[in-house]
Amino acid sequence: MTVIDEIKNRSVPVDNAIDTLLPVKNPPGLYEASRHIVKAGGKRLRPAVLLAANEAVGGNPDKAVSAAVAVELMHTFTLVHDDIMDNDPVRRGLPAVHTIWGEAGGILAGDTLYSKxxxxxxxxxxxxxxLLKAANILVKTCVEVCEGQWLDIDFENRDSVFKEEYLEMIEKKTAVLFGAAAQIGAVLGCADEKTGQALYDFGRLTGLGFQIYDDVLDLTTPSEILGKRQGSDIVEGKRTLLMIHALEHGAKPKAFGKGDATPEEIQEAIDVLTKSGSLDYVKNLAVSYVEEGKSKLDILPDSNAKKVLLDIADYMLYRNF
Amino acid sequence: MTVIDEIKNRSVPVDNAIDTLLPVKNPPGLYEASRHIVKAGGKRLRPAVLLAANEAVGGNPDKAVSAAVAVELMHTFTLVHDDIMDNDPVRRGLPAVHTIWGEAGGILAGDTLYSKxxxxxxxxxxxxxxLLKAANILVKTCVEVCEGQWLDIDFENRDSVFKEEYLEMIEKKTAVLFGAAAQIGAVLGCADEKTGQALYDFGRLTGLGFQIYDDVLDLTTPSEILGKRQGSDIVEGKRTLLMIHALEHGAKPKAFGKGDATPEEIQEAIDVLTKSGSLDYVKNLAVSYVEEGKSKLDILPDSNAKKVLLDIADYMLYRNF
Incomplete structure (x- = not known):
């Protein structure tokens, strides 16, 4: 079975459980707003990591499905609030929650998703x-996600951002939730402390690789596959790791911060960032984090679930959107 | 000791614990924004209810202080997000979080407070x-608070609101958190299920009285004591229970929805709402909820803590701000 099939197989019980665990109640508007982005799809990568981690430590995945839903809802909550903060009108191909239900609706839908x-x-x-440990991991992670988002917003107002600062930001904003998903799966499978920590590190490190590689995908994937405009980070002038490296090495694509770009300008950006070694630097760094993450699974006995986790780690890089 | 002293005595360990449990960490801006309204005072009524409920069931209040902090932070989180949604610039006499750190800062500070x-x-x-039960009560309550705030916003866009709908809204938006505070105190004091439920009902019912009586205070308390403009609900055209009753009985003060009012117009509103029986109706309803709430404590043996809870219930009405 391909890794995509393995992820999809685990998304089926999760999607079914979402309907049971987050039904439309009164007031219906609040629950429709809360379910809007959850029901709009998404790869359910974090639930897959949680469930595979649970299986890999010998847990009963049927009992872990609820926690997988919880992690997905928590992830969706951060998306809904981020879209308000970043004024992003589209999410998963749909209008963002706040564009339909207003800012107040978006804030409340996010708060409800998190509470649920x-x-x-x-x-x-x-x-x-x-369960207490699992809940504790989830909410501690949320504090870090808030710290990461705060840093991300802060960086937008700064002239320069150091590589280490950027890595701290994406670790908090994105990577720790992958860590939490894997660790919660392990905890609910009654894994010992050391195994839980190894799974957390696996998720955190591969999550770092995932996010770092996003810079590459954003620039090199055609819009129709990416689901958003190719090169949007560059065009918007975002200081991603790719651009931090480029600027440090005196390379500046014409499209950077231009607000818009022709296909020729996107190609010029790819050429400039290839020549400066920035694309290679980012790719190699993403690979090294993913490999370090995978090595944390040496603590586990061989199993199909362990193989799935390793394949998901690789998929963090081989995915094209 | 007066009830105000009893509340204040319980606020001392809570305030000390806040500094330990919510220190300024990195990024400092996020934590300063999160602490802004927490540190601005407030009566710490909910922590006092939690601690007194814990004492009343024979708990060790030293062990319940953290939970009391949690309930206060959760309450503050709802204030911070509400102020964004309602576009309120002032809270506890200070600029609201979003007026200093922006909307994104307010959203993130709220999310952080809730997570903490x-x-x-x-x-x-x-x-x-x-602890699992206590956490569960807290987050289930937060779902209801979101439902209540959604209804509150919804009502602003409607021509008429029925009394039952209004009561459901304030029960969810305000009363259930008093219920949660009392129940969590009981749970952490190892009270049985029935006692926990009685404490929850005590908090919920007195919380209803508290919120209903707010309408009276808003209109009849001079601005300098109230901490906000006297009669602001009336002036802003809010459909509080007071106004729902008045409109049902054909009474409409000149200041209603006028946006501003002279002291004479506020006095006219008091006269009109006295004559229509609306002020008496609201006062009596608040008293009856508080009395019903107090009766739920019959399940407890007599103790100083029980007396404090009963006094706090009365204070819900005798307070003047």
Whole structure:
């Protein structure tokens, strides 16, 4: 089975459970706004990581589905609030929540998703000790995600950002939730502390690779596959790791911060960033994080689930959107 | 000791614990924004209810202080997000968070406060089973608070609101968090299910009285005591229970929805709403909820803590701001 099939197989029970665990209640508008982006798809990568981690430590994945839903809802909550903060009108090919239900609606939908996420974890089928730990991991992670988003906004107002600062930002904003997903899967599978930590590191490091590689995909993937405009980060003048490296090496594509770009200008950007070694630098760094993440799984006995986790780690790089 | 002293005594350990449990970390701006309204005071009524409920069931209040902080942070989170949604520039006499750190800052500060609230509960000093229950109560309550705020916003766009709808809205937006505070105190004090439920009902019912009585205070308390403009609900055209009753009885003060009012017009509003029986109606309803709430404490043996809870219930009405 391909890794995409493995991810998809795990998304089926998660999608079914979302309908049970986040039904439309009163007031219906609040629940429709809350379900809008959840139901719009998404790869369900984080739930897949949670469920595979759970299987890999010998857990009963049926009992971990609720926690997988919780992690997906928590992820969606951050998307809904981020879209308000970043004034992004589109998410997963649909109008962002705040463009339909207003800012207040977006804020409340996000708050509801987050609350439901923790509620669902605390009502899962496991021992109180494990559920308490799982809930604690989820909310501690959310504090870090807030820190990461704060840094991201802060960087937009600064003239320069150091590589280390950027890495701290994406670690908090993106990577730790992959870590949390893997660790929660392990905790609910009754893994010991050391194994839980290894799974957390696996998720965090591969999540870093995932986010770093996003810079490459953004520039090199055609819009119709990417689902958003090719090169949008460059055009918007974002200081991604790719551009931090480029600017440090005196390379500046014409399209950078231009607000718009022709296909020729996007190609020029690819050429400039290839020549400066920036694309290679970012690709290699992403690969090295993913490889370091994969090595953390040496603690686990061989199993199909372990193979799935390793394949998901590779997929972080081989995906094209 | 007066009830104000009893509340104040319980606020001291809570305020000390806030500094330990919500320190300024990196990025400092996020934590300063998160602490802004928490540190601006507030009566700490909900923490006092939690701690007194804990004492009343024979708990060790030292172990319940963290949970009391959690409930206060959760309350503050709702204030910070509400101020963005309602575009309110002032809170507790200070500029609202979003007026200083922007909307994004306000959203993130709220999300952080909420996350820290649950984190603090899950890391408290009690058995996992009790902490899990306490965390579950807190986040389920937050879902209801979101529902209540959604209804509140919805009502602003409607021509008429029924009394039952208004009561459902304030029950969710305000009363349930008092219920949660009392129940969490009971749960952490190892009270049985029935006692926990009685404490929840005590908090919920007195919380209803508290919020209903707010309409009276808003109109009849001079601005310098109230901390905001006297009669602001009337002037802003809010459909509070007071106005729902008045409009149902054909009474409409000149100041209603006028945007501004002279002291004479405020006095006219008081006269009109006295004559229509609306002020009496609201006062009596508030009293009846508080009395019903107090009766729920019959389940508890007599103690100083029980007396404090009963006094706090009365204070919900005798307070003047």
């Amino acid at each position: 996420a923790v509620e669902i974890i605390t009502e899962s089928d496991a021992e109180p000790k494990q | 609230a649950v984190e603090i509960i899950t890391e408290s000093d009690a058995e996992p089973k009790q």
